[in-house]
Amino acid sequence: MKYLLFTIAFVLILGCRAETETRIVKELAPPLPPVFPAPLTEINLPSEREKLALINKKITVFGIKVFALEGVSDRDLKLVANVLTQWIDNDENGTPDNPEVLAEIVRQKSRMILGVTFDQIGPWHEKSQKILKDAHAPTYGLDVTTINHNWYGLPLSEYSQSHYHTEGLLPPDAATEETFHLITDIGYANVYPSAFWHGDLGDNPSHALRSYIQKRGKVQKGASLLTVAMDKARGGYFKLMPKEYPDDAWYTRSDDCGYKCFVGEYIHWGIITLVGCNENREKGIYNQWQITNARSLRNRDTELYELLTNTKYNFPKIAPDGSYGPLSQ
Template sequence: MSAQPWAVLTALALLALSGCNGSSGGSTTTTPAPDNGNRALEKAFPLHTSVFGVSIRATSNTDKAKVLHAANVMAQYLDNDENGLADNQAVVDELVKKQATLIMVPTEADLETVGAGLGHRGALQDLYGSEVHPQGSTPGQFDATLEEVLHLITHEGYASVYPQIFGEMAESQIADAMDQARGGRFESIPASYPVGAWYTYDDDSCDYSCMVTEYTYWALTSLLGGQSHSGRLEEIQHEWSLNTPQKVKLGDPAVYTLLTNGEYGLATVLPDGHYDYQTFTLSGD
């Protein structure tokens, strides 16, 4: 997976990021962003498009093809059957209400430079162009778009709309499944995981909420076949060992049952960056 981006933005005094972001435990504000904060964000990230009203913003030096790739991946997560209608409108509405925004820069260093002084108070998730691979994941080059876009959707959308199911706190259904996968309930990273644990996240900057976000990502993308390409298990097994749909079904039946429940409109097909219903364009170029 990519490096923890939230630490960079927290240092720059951006209030909230989705996923495992900062020491605040992924908490965000749902109040509207101040106008001056929005203007600062628009100035720093002038390239813009939106997917069902969810914003994607990028710096002017970000590869435009990669920004559009992110838009297509987001669209496929939110409209997995590609019929032009969101599969879960309540989740989309929550993302829009929170001003959830994917922000893109070429590299982590660029984010540190451009983010200084921003006062935006919406829900942000960053994605580096250097970790975007529109042609698909290959050994040593995982397309992190699949991860960071999903973080934004689950952390800011699903966790809020279904707090008892996808809430990123102890005793939600997804958290209970995660506790089984880790061999116990750990509020922080343990010195070592119990033998038999299959989710062994080891970044000590990640709090419990963050751990749930990452667990959801690992489980869902594995179910969709996104972690099964040649060499991938060797790259991730220190953190996650159920990298194929069959392994998840047999090894983690709790999360399998939850994530395959059609009631929630989660993806059943892995996004490939080719959204058939709409062609996205960028403004601010």
């Protein structure tokens, strides 16, 4: 009897100890990353409300809706969805490379709208976007006339702009650009504001960004490591576009689109240079950007190179080719 009581007591002690250790481990362990829906494999029809907003079809990738207006081909909708997904899941293992960044993009209900031309997208933003649920959610527009199908080894569309027919790979590609802007403007700027904030608060800033601004203020100059690097690349801090850039500047965009826009364009130039999209494109980009390969980026724009290659942020390492997993089928 004594032996039985001793055994029961011993088992109870072990059980309590195991439960305590399990609780401690759970408290010390980092939270599990959010679970994201896998990219859909087919084009979907819009909801009734989306139809009222003139949405013709859509694809959802990792919780981000990519809408298309009338006239956009299935091929181009799939292409843009593929490129967006490849930026998010660059190693194509089915999960986002930076779950925190994607979680912020999804939290803000960010999305994309594709139209055939800018003249179609502009009025849509002004009139039809307000019909959608979450009307003020970040909505990035892309007119598919500015997709450079040459980059993806695809035949040009009937609505491709003329210079894509004559200049091949030299002109830029809006599919890689606008999808990446969404990721950096909304995701990286809100998750890592000290590194990537662009100087604009936005409609729904993250707690991290709010806290950061409370500490340092809303001043654009020196807003983040990214803006400091950009100001160096432009030859100084310019709230407005200068009439002329200093001779030692290598980022010399000549059409004024506002400071936040300049920051977004700058990091986009950096990433497409890093992943090899600017090789042999000197003629096509020299009036805006004077670095064409990763080695030159590392040597000439050290600050930007270090941001883009820092494993903490896990930026893409491979250029999207428009053929992510099942979406390319």
